[in-house]
Amino acid sequence: MKINEIPQDQKQFKDGHNAPKKVMYVTQEDGTYTQRTSLGWEVENLALEQAWQDIDEQLNHCLQLIKENKTSPIHYYMIKNRMDIPILASYVGKWKWQVKRHFKPSVFKKLNEKTLQAYANAFAISIKELCSLS
């Protein structure tokens, strides 16, 4: 990439405008490399925004499922925290199948204090917050 081709496309979603300037290695007119900073590139912005849109869609879908009593708040907060089942399972010290089972509203309601606290800790919220969604 040449020095005059450095993109300066700021991220316009969420708090993306606070993104640190990125150091890039670019070539000068004589071909030697130097460092310059970039505010971002529309291509990477698009890929990142798409990932966030997907999270938002999943969250909305989850809220709907909670209303229909088809999933538990654990599922919602997992997505909100950008986790997947293997990551969440290792945070709460459970097996993957156990976490999946805790997605069932009927099972969630019967969870003991200790298990709920483990989930609340993983999501950095209180048990009250965790349960208020269901």
Place this chain on the structure above:
Amino acid sequence: MIIPFQHNALAHCESGVTSNLLQHYGIPISEPLAFGIGSGLFFAHLPFVKVNGVPGTTYRIYPGQIFANVCKRLNITYRSEKFSTAAQAMQRLDENIQKQIPTGCQVSVFYLPFLPEVFRFHFNAHNLIIYGKENNLYQVSDPVMEHVQTIAPEDLQKARFAKGYPEPKGRMYYIEQIKPEWNLEEAIKKGIKQTIFFMKSPPLPWFGMNAIAFLSKKIKKYPQLYDQRRASLYLGNIIRMQEEIGTGGAGFRFLYAAFLQEAAQITKNDKMHELSKEMTLIGDLWRNFAYYTARICKARTNDSASFNELSDFLYDIYTKEKDFYNQLSKIYK
């Protein structure tokens, strides 16, 4: 206690941390040199290792390798430690600060409050340097940040003990002793030879330059295998791994080209200079690839013609990289 430390904002976390740590001890190793000597360049596509349901693609070598390789090749004694408990890990870090040793830490970006929320995913292979502690806040030199930062002990502890792959387990690393003599030309040679080995020799399709051809073939099949949303997410992830924070753009190719240019001057090797130009062109191709990929994501299309085109474009990059490594391996015949 705050250790006097010169923070330089750089392109990539681990080569940046390595360069900043070495410069602290008076060893003038730029980021590109650290990246090249540390054999940071790599490629792998692992369809069976899914992160948030998306197959993993990486353009870098396994975390910790760059620092370790650079130290070994420059005759520097270093230590790298992992811990079973967070309390131990934090205590050892505090001891290091007391002894005035700036210390590299492997962390998850999810728990770094100084990064904007948009970047905070469970990416566990980030690196930063802790160079002090004052008023119960740690002083942080994170190469991808313009300025130094602070972080609360609770946050740093979470970041160092994040779960998921690759698990940091509180890993910290630091320089113990510098020896007066090192051979820069020899270090460059070792760095290049290992990169050639890692790119050319893996017999498995998921690693090295063959993985580029492998990914190209996978992309061709995306429209048949997945719905539009999934295919688009998969493609988006390839771009994010290539261009997002800390990669220096085009998946490290420009960083490597800058390394070859510097190495050409040090070793007085014109061929290396030529190959640096070659790598710059390859880096530009990767950026074009990202651009076309984004266009498909944006158009929300799933028609096989666009995916075929994209796949062919990537295959072309594969042939160019293959040619590049073949030429590079001739330098140290």
